[in-house]
Amino acid sequence: MEIAFLLIPLAVLLVFVILGGLWWAIQTGQFEDLEEEGSRILEQD
Amino acid sequence: MANPLAVSSANPWQGLDIQSEWERFSQRDAASAEVWTSHVWVDNMHCAACSGRIEQTIKQQRGVLAVHASAASKRVRVVWDAKQISPSSWFANLNDIGYPALPVNEYNAISDRTVQQRKMLWRLVVAVFCMMQVMMYAYPTYWSDSNDMAPDMVQLMKWASWVLTLPVMLFSATPFLSQAWASIKQRQLGMDVPVSLGILAAFIMSTLATFAPGGWWGEVVYYDSLTMFVSFLLIGRWLDVKLRNRTAGALENMMRRLPHAVLKKNDAGEWVQIAATNINVGDVLYVRPGEVFAADGLVLVGSTSADESMLTGESEPVLKPTGAKVIAGAGNLTSAIEMQVEQVGEGTQYHALVNLMASASTEKPGIALLADKVAQPFLWAVLLAAIYAVFFWWSTDPAKAIMSAVAVLVVTCPCALSLATPAAMLASAGTFAKGGVLIRRLQAIQAMSEVDTIVFDKTGTLTENLQQVTLAESHAEWDRQWLLDVIASMSRDSLHPVAQALHGFALQHDAQDQLVVQDWQEIVGGGMSATFNAPNGALLPVKLGNAEFCGIRDEIESEALRQVYVTTGEILLARLTLSEQVKPHAKAAISQLIAHGLDIQLLSGDRIAPVKNLAAQLGIARAFGLQKAADKLQHVKLLQQQGRKVLMVGDGLNDGPVIAAAHTSIAMGSGVPLTQAQADMVVLGNDIGVLVSLISHCQKTILIVKQNLLWAALYNAAGVPLAIMGLLPAWLAGLGMAASSLLVLLNALRLTDWDKSGWQKGQA
Numbered sequence: 001m002e003i004a005f006l007l008i009p010l011a012v013l014l015v016f017v018i019l020g021g022l023w024w025a026i027q028t029g030q031f032e033d034l035e036e037e038g039s040r041i042l043e044q045d
Numbered sequence: 046m047a048n049p050l051a052v053s054s055a056n057p058w059q060g061l062d063i064q065s066e067w068e069r070f071s072q073r074d075a076a077s078a079e080v081w082t083s084h085v086w087v088d089n090m091h092c093a094a095c096s097g098r099i100e101q102t103i104k105q106q107r108g109v110l111a112v113h114a115s116a117a118s119k120r121v122r123v124v125w126d127a128k129q130i131s132p133s134s135w136f137a138n139l140n141d142i143g144y145p146a147l148p149v150n151e152y153n154a155i156s157d158r159t160v161q162q163r164k165m166l167w168r169l170v171v172a173v174f175c176m177m178q179v180m181m182y183a184y185p186t187y188w189s190d191s192n193d194m195a196p197d198m199v200q201l202m203k204w205a206s207w208v209l210t211l212p213v214m215l216f217s218a219t220p221f222l223s224q225a226w227a228s229i230k231q232r233q234l235g236m237d238v239p240v241s242l243g244i245l246a247a248f249i250m251s252t253l254a255t256f257a258p259g260g261w262w263g264e265v266v267y268y269d270s271l272t273m274f275v276s277f278l279l280i281g282r283w284l285d286v287k288l289r290n291r292t293a294g295a296l297e298n299m300m301r302r303l304p305h306a307v308l309k310k311n312d313a314g315e316w317v318q319i320a321a322t323n324i325n326v327g328d329v330l331y332v333r334p335g336e337v338f339a340a341d342g343l344v345l346v347g348s349t350s351a352d353e354s355m356l357t358g359e360s361e362p363v364l365k366p367t368g369a370k371v372i373a374g375a376g377n378l379t380s381a382i383e384m385q386v387e388q389v390g391e392g393t394q395y396h397a398l399v400n401l402m403a404s405a406s407t408e409k410p411g412i413a414l415l416a417d418k419v420a421q422p423f424l425w426a427v428l429l430a431a432i433y434a435v436f437f438w439w440s441t442d443p444a445k446a447i448m449s450a451v452a453v454l455v456v457t458c459p460c461a462l463s464l465a466t467p468a469a470m471l472a473s474a475g476t477f478a479k480g481g482v483l484i485r486r487l488q489a490i491q492a493m494s495e496v497d498t499i500v501f502d503k504t505g506t507l508t509e510n511l512q513q514v515t516l517a518e519s520h521a522e523w524d525r526q527w528l529l530d531v532i533a534s535m536s537r538d539s540l541h542p543v544a545q546a547l548h549g550f551a552l553q554h555d556a557q558d559q560l561v562v563q564d565w566q567e568i569v570g571g572g573m574s575a576t577f578n579a580p581n582g583a584l585l586p587v588k589l590g591n592a593e594f595c596g597i598r599d600e601i602e603s604e605a606l607r608q609v610y611v612t613t614g615e616i617l618l619a620r621l622t623l624s625e626q627v628k629p630h631a632k633a634a635i636s637q638l639i640a641h642g643l644d645i646q647l648l649s650g651d652r653i654a655p656v657k658n659l660a661a662q663l664g665i666a667r668a669f670g671l672q673k674a675a676d677k678l679q680h681v682k683l684l685q686q687q688g689r690k691v692l693m694v695g696d697g698l699n700d701g702p703v704i705a706a707a708h709t710s711i712a713m714g715s716g717v718p719l720t721q722a723q724a725d726m727v728v729l730g731n732d733i734g735v736l737v738s739l740i741s742h743c744q745k746t747i748l749i750v751k752q753n754l755l756w757a758a759l760y761n762a763a764g765v766p767l768a769i770m771g772l773l774p775a776w777l778a779g780l781g782m783a784a785s786s787l788l789v790l791l792n793a794l795r796l797t798d799w800d801k802s803g804w805q806k807g808q809a
Contacts, residue, residue: 008202015175019212
């Protein structure tokens with residue numbers, strides 16, 4: 001079980017990394033227009 | 046009149062080329078002083094193809110650095126260089142390809158709200174994410190035997206939980222803590238005070254238990270309860286922010302109505318284009334048909350008719366002869382006029398309307414008020430109970446004293462009770478919003494559930510604004526098809542809604558609108574006259590219009606809303622009737638409402654015969670015609686004196702005072718903003734059928750609120766005495782708190798399923 005002493009702090013660290021990713025996503029407006037972006041690929045140029 | 050045509054051919058957007066003007070919808074780039082980012086609104090951008098076309102076209106302009114068009118929000122963002130291009134040229138460019146744009150003047154307000162909403166979402170995400178992690182470390186300690194885990198392992202998990210709880214305490218929970226602090230400073234007891242006390246007490250006790258175990262505070266940690274609690278509260282806040290931003294969005298749509306540039310007569314008598322913000326009282330403006338009046342004022346030269354439906358709800362165009370008053374925000378329909386400005390900006394009726402809506406959307410959120418009101422007496426009891434617990438145990442066991450107080454705060458942590466009402470109402474409000482019904486006051490749900498009498502307005506509520514035309518009679522000696530051709534050709538160029546309805550009707554009956562029309566004239570408030578070549582070759586003067594205009598003395602009594610005559614001299618060529626079309630689901634909706642014991646009444650300002658006729662069609666027993674605003678108000682007040690709870694469904698300004706007086710009110714979507722601002726609910730679609738399930742869903746909501754309140758009361762009645770007696774360890778208190786609020790939320794979630802098909806059984 002000693003490995004838990006490494007894994008748990010690692011997991012905590014990972015949480016902060018993921019939170020950082022979510023922060024980036026929210027700040028760049030990734031959640032603001034959920035409908036249109038999906039259809040952009042279908043547009044004609 | 047000076048020659049306004051010369052100006053009208055010029056670029057109408059030139060008013061925007063003043064820096065103070067474009068600053069209102071643009072932001073200077075941080076890096077370069079000459080680069081601006083502008084936001085404009087394109088109303089008819091409906092699909093991704095439109096947005097692609099807009100981007101492609103504007104990008105080709107020299108000086109435009111970047112374009113992003115979003116069909117979902119109907120906004121276009123343009124980054125441009127002021128040294129190379131002026132805003133008017135890309136505005137004109139947009140206009141040329143069929144997408145007229147309007148500057149989004151309030152962009153800064155919008156971006157403020159976006160930032161606010163993002164921040165709330167971010168707080169929520171942090172809290173929920175950390176909560177999930179904390180749960181994982183809490184779980185083994187709950188379910189393992191005490192010997193299964195090594196003490197240092199348990200300690201490690203406490204450590205990890207503490208680290209993960211820090212962001213929740215320091216960031217996610219700050220709105221509650223700071224609001225609690227603010228209300229303490231104002232010597233008021235808000236919802237946030239016991240919430241914050243509970244959060245802080247739980248965090249401090251857990252921190253002590255983590256880093257200095259063995260003291261009187263014991264060894265139990267409550268990080269899981271704490272993070273879960275904060276997450277639940279934040280979900281409510283976030284939904285609330287979203288709800289409010291939606292209202293504010295509706296407000297902005299309204300602000301966009303006024304023109305940004307107008308034609309003004311200068312001292313030399315020439316027409317010059319100026320920005321709408323530079324209009325002064327006394328200016329003479331030139332307003333073309335199809336434009337919107339930029340200020341309140343008097344018609345100086347010419348006569349026209351105006352569409353004031355945005356402001357008054359009157360769907361009929363209003364006559365504006367020389368000397369009549371016109372109001373900002375109304376549309377000029379028939380002909381170009383000159384107007385003298387009397388009121389501008391803040392002084393206009395239009396602005397008063399906008400202010401009214403603005404104040405409504407910035408009021409303290411309904412959910413917070415509601416929660417405060419319900420919880421206020423309860424909060425004092427909780428605080429007193431906690432203090433009592435401290436005193437009760439202090440002499441014998443200080444640790445137990447503190448722990449009991451925390452247990453009281455945590456077990457009651459006003460979750461269940463304070464969530465009981467808003468959770469159910471928010472769930473319903475969200476569901477309604479998805480279904481096209483906006484709620485302006487959450488309390489309206491309760492009012493709606495108590496309604497026993499519904500008073501309908503007629504036009505636009507039960508009937509379509511479109512008018513149904515029938516050819517009631519035509520002269521036997523004239524060719525029917527030729528008469529229809531005459532009607533089509535005559536009405537082709539008029540903007541009057543009746544003429545447009547006639548034109549549409551004639552075309553439907555295979556008429557051609559290409560006859561040679563000579564001397565065509567439109568008389569405002571009467572009709573049209575013109576000269577045609579009759580089939581036999583003679584010149585034939587024809588009049589089309591109302592009875593008075595056509596010289597008809599004995600108007601035939603009819604159930605139709607109005608009658609239109611076509612005459613030549615003394616001979617009646619044709620008589621057409623216009624009647625309103627009943628909305629598709631109106632009859633079914635009304636009969637369902639009657640079947641469920643509601644009393645339905647119809648009040649209308651129209652003539653009695655058509656009103657009675659419509660009522661008979663719909664199965665409404667009580668219908669009243671010729672009702673002016675004051676009569677309607679009187680009627681509703683009389684009903685209320687009989688102890689009835691009246692729901693008013695309307696759409697016009699005539700309904701404004703009635704809507705304010707009634708127990709609760711609904712505005713149908715085509716209605717005016719003023720009524721919308723006063724009405725408790727707004728039905729966005731035009732489907733009256735929604736009404737049936739709306740009322741039944743409101744009743745169901747109140748039923749669930751009552752269940753929730755009952756559950757919360759029972760839970761607290763059991764939990765608080767146990768906690769005071771010290772029989773409830775804090776972890777159990779935390780579990781109870783979480784479970785009680787979960788139960789309340791889950792119960793409320795049942796309301797997210799809204800069956801719009803008809804009356805729902807209140808099987809909750």
